[in-house]
Amino acid sequence: MDEGLVIRRQSSQDQVVALAGNPNVGKSTVFNGLTGMNQHTGNWPGKTVSNAQGRCEHNGRGFVMVDIPGSYSLMAHSAEEEVARDFICFGDPDAVVVVCDATCLERNLNLVLQTIEITPRTVVCVNLMDEAEKKKIRVDIDELSRQLGVPVTGACARSGKGLDALMDAVDEITQKKDALADPVRVLYAPAVEEAVKTLEPSLRECCGNALNPRWLALRLLEGEDDLIRSAQQYLDEDVLDRPDVQELLRKARKQLEEAGFDEQALRDEMVSGLVRQAERICIHAVHSDGHGYSSRDRKIDRILTSKATGFPIMIALLASIFWLTIAGANIPSQWLSTGLFWVEGRLAAFFGWIGVPQFLCDMLVHGAYRTLAWVVSVMLPPMAIFFPLFTLLEDLGYLPRVAFNLDRYFKKCSACGKQGLTMCMGLGCNAAGIVGCRIIDSPRERLIAMLTNNFMPCNGRFPTLIAILTMFFVGTGSGLGQSMGSALLLTAVILLGVFMTFLVSWMLSKTVLKGIPSSFTLELPPYRRPQIGKVIIRSIFDRTMFVLGRAAAVAAPAGLLIWLMANLTIGDATALTHCAAFLDPFARQLGMDGVILLAFILGLPANEIVVPIIIMAYLSTGSLVEMESLSMLRQLLTENGWTGATAVSVMLFSLMHWPCSTTCLTIHKETQSIKWTAMAFLVPTVAGIAVCFLFHQLLQLFG
């Protein structure tokens, strides 16, 4: 039920319009095109299914557009489909817009016909008309409208075409109160129609205009229990338990059985009826001269997913994204750091001038501000390059191909190929990867994906990894060779993360998350030319700023705390030294030292601040020198006992340790379970400790 979903009307005159559609039809483009910045996003009450609402005005009337989850069908078998169905059935929208893909209209009509069965207040928006044209598919909008008996409009939502016409149709259909034209009726086998006739009159009598009696009759015959319960609640009386209705239902079921329709056959017929009708309509309304699919797409697929080139290209793409990120971020990073440290000097001078006590000034400037400046200058440039590049791949349609390539290996781990998609998202931000796990239908497989997402190092961990790789394994020179070397090594680290993901997924599915892989359908949508401008804006605002804002919000207070720890003396040493000394024996077993482990612990709010903490701790006796170059940093680290082995251990631990606090909170929100949140915390931590310990012991043995 949609209980609790607050519809954000601005006036009581606002009309509520549900926006439905198959996945990958450009529904969100339509939604964004109509509502612009005027949106509100959240979750459906009690469900981990996202909900977006937005308001728009047309012809002087207000409309609240409710974006319902993309689904192929309203015969619910996933949380998304249930939400979609319940909102259309029981959410009392004033109209339902079904967005369709003109390039595969026939399949989309399944959802259209199911919607029309529920409510005649349906408007069909055939999107992607431009792409259909390219594939030589012609959709006759007028004929389609005649066939369906509801308004149909064509659109190319990406360029904003057709949205006015769509709203005209919505406006018109919401003005009509009663006199709606009779829409198409899906006809089923004669025996089913007979059974419906038996039930329909008494249902019409008891539920009036609240629910479509023909639709309700079909659902009763089908015996969809949870839907019937929802209907009972909606109708607010147990009409369906009325003895006469029960009696008629028994009679109708008997008729069906005599005609050879058992439960399975009846369900098949319900689906087949829809598909046949869609087929019939398309014969009249869709004219195709081509293959029905793009030969260009197939050629690209043959390159991106073939046996010989699929994996090499995947790895090459990953490496080149890293290379562009590393090479491109270097110089702006230096500018930012020079600029921000110049500000630091001025800030200290200003505080001195207005008479702030030296202690407070040091704490604010050298503690809070300096850490913040570090995080911004180290993180912002790579993110501002990585996120747009990544969004570009996403927009192109490459990510489903990654899932397609990798599914076999996930299946071997009894997991789902779509986990490959959530891993990609985790490279950007693990919290985003966790939310992305919603695309996995099976709860068991979704949990596996969540518990292992942290093996993908997020953007906050890149700078640490890149800096260590460059300092200890590539050399701190500059130029093409250096950035490419770092990119390749970073790719290798990521591949180790991928390997750990598979290993741990497999272990989980053999132990706490036992089960067989569930069935799997993955759509490979057509490749689409990304809208570069929109990609940049969206990735900068939605992703970069969000992640940076979060990191900055924790960096400043963390910097303050660490400065305090480094400057408060207890007995003969600073608090930081005491803590580091306490952790040291354990950390040594992992090939690190107390300071490093302490930095990882203090870095819980954001991984970005691990390196700055290490630097501050090592320098806690003196004041922090500006780390202008990596070679200076390297000198500092080696002076504090770092070797190549230490560097490897730190990277391994950076790749495998607890998720950051935001990710933990996200996991708790998604799973609603303390137990699984704890597991998500422990799984990578235990793995990291084990791997680092083994690595250290092996070195001891052979080194």
Added chain:
Amino acid sequence: MNPIQPLTDLQCGQTARVGKLTLQGSMRRRLQDIGLIEGTKVECVQKSPSGDPVAYLIRGAVIALRAEDSAGVLVFCG
């Protein structure tokens, strides 16, 4: 008429018509929802690097299926 065989046997580029679904439960329903019913034309368009899953063209959309699922779809070739 050609003999009935599992969809899994289809090679890239081959086309077939669905004769029968032997799958049960939610997978049966899911495939029916995307339009895979008796008589539907299916074309095998792309195998993944490891040969499983395989992508099929079903009513204008390209859908990847795992072998154990497509084995439950019996088709007439040609």
